[in-house]
Amino acid sequence: MSTTDTAADFSTLQLDVPEGVQSISITRDFAATPDKVFRAHIDPELFVKWCGPDSITNTIREWNATTGGNWSYVSSDDRGEYAFFGSFHEVRENERIVQTFTFEGFPDAVNLEILTLTDLSDGRTRLMSTSIFDSLESRDGMVASGMEHGIVEGFNKLDRLLAEA
Amino acid sequence: MSTTDTAADFSTLQLDVPEGVQSISITRDFAATPDKVFRAHIDPELFVKWCGPDSITNTIREWNATTGGNWSYVSSDDRGEYAFFGSFHEVRENERIVQTFTFEGFPDAVNLEILTLTDLSDGRTRLMSTSIFDSLESRDGMVASGMEHGIVEGFNKLDRLLAEA
Numbered sequence: 001m002s003t004t005d006t007a008a009d010f011s012t013l014q015l016d017v018p019e020g021v022q023s024i025s026i027t028r029d030f031a032a033t034p035d036k037v038f039r040a041h042i043d044p045e046l047f048v049k050w051c052g053p054d055s056i057t058n059t060i061r062e063w064n065a066t067t068g069g070n071w072s073y074v075s076s077d078d079r080g081e082y083a084f085f086g087s088f089h090e091v092r093e094n095e096r097i098v099q100t101f102t103f104e105g106f107p108d109a110v111n112l113e114i115l116t117l118t119d120l121s122d123g124r125t126r127l128m129s130t131s132i133f134d135s136l137e138s139r140d141g142m143v144a145s146g147m148e149h150g151i152v153e154g155f156n157k158l159d160r161l162l163a164e165a
Numbered sequence: 166m167s168t169t170d171t172a173a174d175f176s177t178l179q180l181d182v183p184e185g186v187q188s189i190s191i192t193r194d195f196a197a198t199p200d201k202v203f204r205a206h207i208d209p210e211l212f213v214k215w216c217g218p219d220s221i222t223n224t225i226r227e228w229n230a231t232t233g234g235n236w237s238y239v240s241s242d243d244r245g246e247y248a249f250f251g252s253f254h255e256v257r258e259n260e261r262i263v264q265t266f267t268f269e270g271f272p273d274a275v276n277l278e279i280l281t282l283t284d285l286s287d288g289r290t291r292l293m294s295t296s297i298f299d300s301l302e303s304r305d306g307m308v309a310s311g312m313e314h315g316i317v318e319g320f321n322k323l324d325r326l327l328a329e330a
Contacts, residue, residue, distance in 0.1 A: 020185065022297070062233065068252055070233030087233055087252030089265040089275060098275055100254040100265060110254060110263055112277040114299060132187070132297055134279060 013152055017143055022133045024143065028155050030125045032162035034117040037125045038094045040158055041065075041115070048073070050157035053150040056082075067091050071099070101131070109138050178317055182308055187298045189308065192291065193320050197327035199282040199290045203259045205323055206230075206280070213238070215322035218315040221247075232256050236264070266296070274303050 014027040030037050040046045042065035048058040052075050061072040065088055072085040086100040089112075097115045111133045118126040133139035179192040195202050205211045207230035213223040217240050226237040230253055237250040251265040254277075262280045276298045283291040298304040 021301075022187065068227065068235030068237075068250070070252070072233075085233070087235070087254045087265065089252045090267070096273075098265070100252065100263070100277065102255070108261075110277065110279065112265065112275065112297065112299070114275065130299070132277065132299060134277070134295070134297060136186075 013148075013155065015148055015151075017139075020136070022136045022139045024131045024133075024139060024147075026127070026129045026151065028127045029120065030127060030155075030159065030162055031123065032125060033123060034094045034119050034125045036162055037117055037127060037158075038097075040161060041097055042091060046161065050161050051075075051154050053153045054157070061085075064088070065091055109141075110134055111138065111142075178313075178320060180313055180316075182304075185301065187301045187304045189296045189298075189304060191294045191296075191316065194285065195290050195292060195320075195324065195327055196288065197290060198288060199259045199284050201327055202282055202290045202292060202323075203262075205326060206262055207256060211326065215326050216240075216319050218242075218318045219322070226250075229253070230256055274306075275299055276303065276307075 012029060016025040016027075018025075040050065044060045044063040044065070048060060051058055051073075055077045056075040057077070059074045059076070061074060061083075062085075063071050063073075065071065067088060067090045069088045069091070070086065071088065072083070075082045075084070083104040085102055085104065089098040089100065091097055095117055097113075099113050099115075100110055101113055102110045111131050113129060113131045115127065115129040118128070120126055131139075131142075133142065177194060181190040181192075183190075205215065209225045209228040209230070213225060216223055216238075220242045221240040222242070224239045224241070226239060226248075227250075228236050228238075230236065232253060232255045234253045234256070235251065236253065237248070240247045240249070248269040250267055250269065254263040254265065256262055260282055262278075264278050264280075265275055266278055267275045276296050278294060278296045280292065280294040283293070285291055296304075296307075298307065
């Protein structure tokens with residue numbers, strides 16, 4: 001698809017799972033400017049193309065990517081459907097997205113995700129995302145679920161999408 | 166105003182600030198059924214009457230207390246105005262409210278509040294609320310700000326409001 005994704009292999013994803021703290025932090029660089037990375041997160045037509053592992057297809061149910069708005073989508077694969085919903089607490093253009101997240105399979109679990117984009121001034125952007133969970137058990141359950149695999153594959157798709165734009 | 170608030174003095178508020186964990190948990194019983202306590206949290210005309218310390222007056226800017234909705238209000242006292250905003254991640258009738266919270270004076274700070282109501286089956290309701298902060302520093306800053314004082318006074322106002330209804 002593109003040869004520009006060499007900087008975006010598995011090794012560039014930094015995943016921090018601090019001991020005893022109910023959060024997960026991710027750092028990942030992209031070969032695109034902050035406005036493009038931001039747009040890929042808030043434009044639903046772009047978002048569905050890259051979010052999640054390669055095996056799934058996303059369908060938007062609700063999407064209002066503004067401060068105070070909300071979102072909902074369904075991911076499908078061979079085994080079934082997985083629905084997610086949340087709110088956009090804050091959408092700060094090209095800089096920061098704060099949102100809540102619930103998988104409907106665990107309706108009482110919720111986490112808060114704070115995503116920031118930093119301009120690396122050479123056409124690249126550093127994405128940093130911290131997810132704060134309602135408990136250490138929820139955090140550890142998310143890690144055990146293999147979420148890293150979905151993030152790596154999703155961000156690799158995002159690399160290719162950004163290279164096309 | 167009322168003599169029914171004897172069960173709602175300072176001593177009935179349980180405030181848990183666990184060491185090394187970025188959260189605050191509150192437990193408080195009210196002499197009213199869950200539907201009344203719930204309504205006092207989601208009806209803006211009731212909410213403004215009790216939320217916060219005695220010294221402030223609240224004015225709603227936005228209020229859409231449904232799952233995926235948002236809220237914003239301004240608290241005023243002799244010293245000035247303090248604006249807050251957030252999203253209602255989930256509003257589960259008479260049971261649970263999950264919302265985000267930002268004080269505009271610290272625009273990069275955000276916390277997630279999970280409030281549950283339990284029917285004590287004798288006309289009373291147990292409110293449990295856990296606020297999860299974006300960092301341990303934010304949590305400790307909130308505790309140092311004297312938030313407990315505002316919660317105690319607010320809940321005592323809520324006692325009186327519930328006794329009137």
